[in-house]
Amino acid sequence: MKEEARNFETDLAVIGSGIAGFAASIFALNRKINCAQVGNTGAVAYTTGYLDLLGSSEELQTPIDNPWEGLEQLKKAQPNHPLSRIPAADIRKSFEQFTAFLGECGIAYTAPQDANITALTPAGTLKKTLCVPATMAEGAKAFADKIPCVIIDFKGLKGFSARQVVANLKAKWPELTAARISFPDMDKGEIYPEVMARALEVPATRTRLAELLKEAAGEVKVIGVPALLGMHNPDLVRTDLERLTNLQIFEIPTMPPSVPGIRLREMFEQVFPQKGLTLIPQQKVTSLTFNVDGAFLKLSDNYGPITIHSKAVILATGRFLSGGLDANITGITENLLNLPVTQPLSRTDWYHDEYTDHRGHAIHKAGIEIDSSFRPLCNGGKDGKAYNERLFAAGIILAHQDWIRGRSGAGIAIATAYKAVEAAEKFLNFHKVKSNVE
Amino acid sequence: MSNKKIPTINFKEKAIELLPEGASFEACLTCGLCSSGCPASGIENMDPRKFIRMAMLGMDEELSTTPWVWCCTQCKRCQHVCPMSIDISQLVFLARGNWPQEKKPSGIVRSCELIRSTDSTSAMGLPPEDFIFVVQDVLEEVRETQPVFKNLQAPMDKKGAFFFVNQNSREPMSEPDEMVPLWKIFDMVGADWTYSSKGWAAENFCMFSGDEEAWYEVIKKRVDAVNELGCKVWLNTECGHSYYTMWNALNRFGIEADFKLESLITYYATWIREGKLPVNSKWNTKGIKFTVQDPCMIVRKAYGESIAEDMRFVVKSLVGEENFIDMQPNRSANYCCGGGGGFLQAGMTDHRRTYGKRKFDQIAATGAAYVLTPCHNCHSQMEDIGHFYGGNYGVVHFWTLICLSLGILGENERTYLGPDLLALID
Numbered sequence: 001m002k003e004e005a006r007n008f009e010t011d012l013a014v015i016g017s018g019i020a021g022f023a024a025s026i027f028a029l030n031r032k033i034n035c036a037q038v039g040n041t042g043a044v045a046y047t048t049g050y051l052d053l054l055g056s057s058e059e060l061q062t063p064i065d066n067p068w069e070g071l072e073q074l075k076k077a078q079p080n081h082p083l084s085r086i087p088a089a090d091i092r093k094s095f096e097q098f099t100a101f102l103g104e105c106g107i108a109y110t111a112p113q114d115a116n117i118t119a120l121t122p123a124g125t126l127k128k129t130l131c132v133p134a135t136m137a138e139g140a141k142a143f144a145d146k147i148p149c150v151i152i153d154f155k156g157l158k159g160f161s162a163r164q165v166v167a168n169l170k171a172k173w174p175e176l177t178a179a180r181i182s183f184p185d186m187d188k189g190e191i192y193p194e195v196m197a198r199a200l201e202v203p204a205t206r207t208r209l210a211e212l213l214k215e216a217a218g219e220v221k222v223i224g225v226p227a228l229l230g231m232h233n234p235d236l237v238r239t240d241l242e243r244l245t246n247l248q249i250f251e252i253p254t255m256p257p258s259v260p261g262i263r264l265r266e267m268f269e270q271v272f273p274q275k276g277l278t279l280i281p282q283q284k285v286t287s288l289t290f291n292v293d294g295a296f297l298k299l300s301d302n303y304g305p306i307t308i309h310s311k312a313v314i315l316a317t318g319r320f321l322s323g324g325l326d327a328n329i330t331g332i333t334e335n336l337l338n339l340p341v342t343q344p345l346s347r348t349d350w351y352h353d354e355y356t357d358h359r360g361h362a363i364h365k366a367g368i369e370i371d372s373s374f375r376p377l378c379n380g381g382k383d384g385k386a387y388n389e390r391l392f393a394a395g396i397i398l399a400h401q402d403w404i405r406g407r408s409g410a411g412i413a414i415a416t417a418y419k420a421v422e423a424a425e426k427f428l429n430f431h432k433v434k435s436n437v438e
Numbered sequence: 439m440s441n442k443k444i445p446t447i448n449f450k451e452k453a454i455e456l457l458p459e460g461a462s463f464e465a466c467l468t469c470g471l472c473s474s475g476c477p478a479s480g481i482e483n484m485d486p487r488k489f490i491r492m493a494m495l496g497m498d499e500e501l502s503t504t505p506w507v508w509c510c511t512q513c514k515r516c517q518h519v520c521p522m523s524i525d526i527s528q529l530v531f532l533a534r535g536n537w538p539q540e541k542k543p544s545g546i547v548r549s550c551e552l553i554r555s556t557d558s559t560s561a562m563g564l565p566p567e568d569f570i571f572v573v574q575d576v577l578e579e580v581r582e583t584q585p586v587f588k589n590l591q592a593p594m595d596k597k598g599a600f601f602f603v604n605q606n607s608r609e610p611m612s613e614p615d616e617m618v619p620l621w622k623i624f625d626m627v628g629a630d631w632t633y634s635s636k637g638w639a640a641e642n643f644c645m646f647s648g649d650e651e652a653w654y655e656v657i658k659k660r661v662d663a664v665n666e667l668g669c670k671v672w673l674n675t676e677c678g679h680s681y682y683t684m685w686n687a688l689n690r691f692g693i694e695a696d697f698k699l700e701s702l703i704t705y706y707a708t709w710i711r712e713g714k715l716p717v718n719s720k721w722n723t724k725g726i727k728f729t730v731q732d733p734c735m736i737v738r739k740a741y742g743e744s745i746a747e748d749m750r751f752v753v754k755s756l757v758g759e760e761n762f763i764d765m766q767p768n769r770s771a772n773y774c775c776g777g778g779g780g781f782l783q784a785g786m787t788d789h790r791r792t793y794g795k796r797k798f799d800q801i802a803a804t805g806a807a808y809v810l811t812p813c814h815n816c817h818s819q820m821e822d823i824g825h826f827y828g829g830n831y832g833v834v835h836f837w838t839l840i841c842l843s844l845g846i847l848g849e850n851e852r853t854y855l856g857p858d859l860l861a862l863i864d
Contacts, residue, residue: 041521045471185795189483192474198796201766201803232766232803257474266767273743280743282518282770301742321467321521 008278008308010036012424013297015285015336016316016324018042020395020413022268023094024314026101027421029275033428036278036308038285038299041265042322048253049136049227049260050119051109051414053095054083055128055407061358063128067116067411068092080400083408085372086415094418095411099131105271107263108134108235118143120224120252122160124168127407133260135227135234139250142222148175149222151252152213155182156191159255160226179216184208193228197259200230200237210244217247227251227259234263280306284323288313288336290388311431312424315376316395316417324397325366332366334397339368339376339387342399360405367399373423374416389427394420442538446502449493449529456528465522466490472516472526477773477796481789482506486516486526493529507533508543509789511779512646513734518770535648542647545783549643550652559656560639562607570594570635572610573617580618584848592621595667596632602669602697603631604660606640606677606814615850619837620675620702622846627714631673637663640680641814645687646780657687661695671698673705676835678733678813679778682740701736703812706836707748710755717843719758726858728757729765729806731797731820732772733813743769753810756839763804773797777819794823801831807858808832810839832856 014024017039028035054067059077064070068088075084083091092112099109109131110117116128117140132140142149153162162178169176183196184205199205217223229251230237242249253260272279280301287298297308317324317336325341326333327350332343343366344350350363369377375386376393394416396403403409453463472486479485484506492501512527539547552563560569577592584590593599603624609616624631637660644652661684664672672695674681685699709715730753732738737746746769754762765772776793784790797820801809809820809831820833834854841847842855842863852860 040523041471041519043521045519045521046469189480190485192470192479194474195479195796198766198803199799202799204802205799256469257471262475266771269771270764270768273747282523284523302739303741 005305005307008036008306010034010278010308010310011428012036012312012314012421013038013295013308013310014314014316015039015288015297016042016318016322016395017281018044018316018318018322018395018413019047019410020316020318020417022264023098023414023417024316024394024421025268025272025277025279026098027094027418029272029277030097030101031421031425033421033425036280036310037272038280038283038297038308039317040282040284042318044265045261046256046258047261047264047410048121048258049133049263050127050129050253051095051099051131051410052128052407053091053112053116053130053411055116056405058360058402058406061405065116065128066114067128067130068114078400082398082401082412082416086419090418091411091415094415095131097418098414102264102267105267106233106235107267110134110137120165120169122165122226122252122254124165129407130411133234133251135229135238135251136253137250138222138248139224139252142224142248142250143169143173146173146175147222148220149173149224150177150179150217150220151224152179152181152216153226154191154196155180155187156189157183157193157196157226158190159258160193160252165224165252177220181212181216184212192257193226193254193259194231194257194262196228197231200228201232203240206237206240207244210241213241213247213249214245217245222248222250224250224252226254228254231259231263231266285336290390295388295390312390312392312427314417314420314424315391315393315397316413317397319367319396327363332363334368337376337387340379341366342369360402364402364404365400367397367401368393369399373426374420375423392420392424442540444503444537444541446498447532447536449498449501450496452532453493453529456532457525463490463494463524466494466524467522469521471519471521472524475519476516477776477793478506478509478511481509481792486510489526489529490524502533502536505786508784509781509786509793511734511774511776511781511793513774513778514739515734515771515774518738531648533648534646535650537648543780543784543786545785546643546647546780549641549780549783550647550649553639553642553644553656554652557636557659558607558639559637559642559659560607561641561643562611564607564611564639566635566638569605569610569633569638572614573633576614576617577621580621580848586846587622587625590621590625592617593632595635598668599630599632600670601629601631601673602664602667602671603633603673604640604675604677604680605633605638606675606680608814613853615848616835616853618848619835619841619851622841623715623837626844626846627709632667632669634663634667636666637661640675640677642680642683643780643783645679645683653683653687654691657684657691658693660684661688661693664697665695669697671700674699674701676702676812676814676837678735678815682735685740701741701745701812703736703745703748703752703836706752706840710752715840715844717755717840719756719761719843721843721845721862722758722761724858724862725761726757726808727761727763727804727806728753728808728810729763729801729804731765731775731809731811731813731816732769733811733816734772734774734778735813737772738770746770749812752836756843763806765800765804773800775816775819776823777815782815782818790819791823791826794819795827798823798827798829802829806831807856808834810834810836812836
């Protein structure tokens with residue numbers, strides 16, 4: 001039997017399925033660009049669900065209350081930082097469009113405001129973030145107002161301890177207490193938030209859990225639970241549980257494997273094809289080549305080989321975890337095109353001696369260089385020449401940022417995706433006009 | 439059970455042999471997405487992440503002997519959600535094959551033996567002459583009792599027919615009238631098709647027993663049967679693993695096949711699009727709700743999204759778009775029902791139902807009255823867990839609903855319809 005090769009034609013191909021890749025697809029859909037997205041399961045499943053723009057100063061490691069002022073500081077301190085290259089108005093627009101899209105597709109988010117939200121982490125520490133899922137928003141408010149609250153965890157659920165959350169927050173939030181309950185029908189062995197979340201999509205499970213939550217809350221009217229209030233309909237599940245318990249309920253993220261990221265991934269995988277985007281999830285592009293007419297992406301799925309012919313490409317392949325970059329004995333390389341990677345001079349310069357060194361590590365700022373149109377550069381950017389006029393890049397593969405220290409992962413992903421799509425659209429329109437004239 | 443010891447496999451070494459270049463179990467981040475997304479997690483105190491970690495730690499004896507390998511349905515969902523795309527099911531296949539025959543679940547072994555016992559390749563041991571007889575007998579009855587179909591055909595061993603249609607043994611063996619709706623569909627679209635007296639059966643438990651030699655032998659017999667009749671397309675009936683075992687084996691064993699493998703679902707969709715199957719949803723006047731189960735074997739493990747899309751197109755055409763509710767998750771991310779991998783035949787009923795609870799919750803969350811699925815194992819498992827967990831849904835074949843929509847479903851062909859659907863016909 002002969003394998004049948006499948007071919008797709010598109011205007012824009014997005015490589016990568018992390019936040020940057022998904023954001024690029026959203027912006028392309030908003031601009032009505034014919035688009036295809038490819039990439040294996042990215043790190044999106046690991047997200048807390050919070051969308052950070054700039055939560056911390058990369059250099060000083062101090063929390064940032066106003067990210068927009070923070071961006072001004074960043075521009076001065078780190079002019080090469082990807083966020084320093086984007087006007088604040090565009091960054092705001094990118095967050096507005098991204099969160100609005102998520103809301104329309106069934107996962108409500110808070111819109112970007114002028115100030116960061118002080119949000120709760122699985123460990124009971126605090127972090128600054130810009131937008132949070134609606135299911136988590138009340139937690140930040142309860143903390144701000146120090147409302148009496150019970151944090152509830154579940155027997156058998158690892159990666160979320162109510163006692164730990166309370167122990168870390170008690171000094172700042174005196175009327176915070178912890179309780180542990182058994183999830184209906186899951187009282188044996190290790191249980192996972194994903195399984196509990198899916199079980200809560202069933203009304204009968206909600207009714208049973210509601211009784212347990214009421215009992216655990218006692219006289220208190222606000223409760224915090226690990227993020228497991230439904231997978232496909234989180235807002236409905238939360239509202240229904242609130243109705244059944246007469247309590248105010250909010251979610252706190254859990255350690256991976258966590259529900260908020262799986263929610264996003266499954267939503268994207270269903271919604272994008274419905275909106276006309278060609279999505280080939282779970283597969284890695286194995287080769288990317290260019291000729292005068294466009295780009296050719298080659299990959300295979302279980303069924304056989306696939307070729308995507310595209311007029312423009314956005315590279316959003318991430319860093320080491322997602323396979324955009326590779327750390328070798330001789331240095332750091334970019335995996336798909338062997339693009340030059342800005343990196344420390346030698347391997348010995350990658351890390352300071354102490355892993356927790358307050359200065360951070362040089363390897364975490366490695367990445368590719370781009371021009372003002374978000375096109376990757378040849379020669380490490382020395383002569384400013386783009387690798388190819390059809391190629392754009394977005395996300396944490398870009399050099400000069402340490403998103404973990406800056407609490408800026410989603411910000412870099414979303415804002416650079418916005419700019420890359422904007423530039424790709426400009427390119428596509430220019431060539432459309434050109435070919436019409438010809 | 440015999441006292442014969444299960445040999446110990448060096449899993450780490452085997453993993454290196456099995457994996458394509460560049461892939462590695464050492465790439466596992468231990469994030470647990472696999473276990474979190476696996477309905478077999480926790481059964482026999484094992485889960486996919488634990489399996490990989492134990493392999494890396496050299497705990498070969500424990501892994502070689504854990505009965506969990508018979509509870510993992512090899513559905514590959516763990517690989518699907520793994521950021522490093524680590525395929526654990528290959529190790530499970532290896533572990534299954536390593537068990538001495540007499541220690542393997544006898545239901546799976548027996549089914550494989552029966553498949554090899556006749557030219558039919560039927561897991562229920564139905565020999566060719568009996569299959570021919572049943573088909574002829576049922577055909578004659580339909581011709582006599584349903585005047586509209588007095589010229590209905592069910593060709594046998596017709597050389598040069600376009601479609602070679604396989605048949606799950608359950609129908610000729612236990613519920614022969616269930617073969618009829620598909621014959622009517624073929625009649626309506628004017629398909630040039632044939633059954634074969636050899637290699638006609640769909641099921642293949644030899645793969646599930648981990649016995650590569652037997653798997654090859656069965657597929658070879660089936661391929662020879664199609665080649666012998668000179669058919670252009672091997673059309674797989676509403677059965678999941680029959681497709682996968684054939685499709686995967688052709689590449690795995692390098693078997694020459696002069697025909698294409700296709701799924702009935704693809705053709706249902708094509709015939710509806712072309713107007714050859716003029717189905718509609720007007721009959722569904724009560725707005726009865728339906729959902730669909732994506733069989734792992736043809737969706738996640740083979741065709742991917744294209745067949746999942748076809749399946750939804752067919753269902754929506756049949757029941758009305760507003761009456762279709764997707765399970766969550768779905769398509770390639772769907773959960774295995776727990777009936778796959780030979781689990782239904784393995785005799786581990788409690789474990790199988792524990793596994794199936796995830797599927798039950800998925801179905802319950804849709805609130806649908808019926809689940810459609812083009813897979814016999816999914817069908818049986820979903821019925822069983824429905825009864826066990828107190829669900830009130832029915833499970834139906836596509837062919838039943840197609841004929842219902844066309845108004846040609848005979849009285850003996852309504853086994854899987856509940857009173858609500860029967861009321862709409864009468």
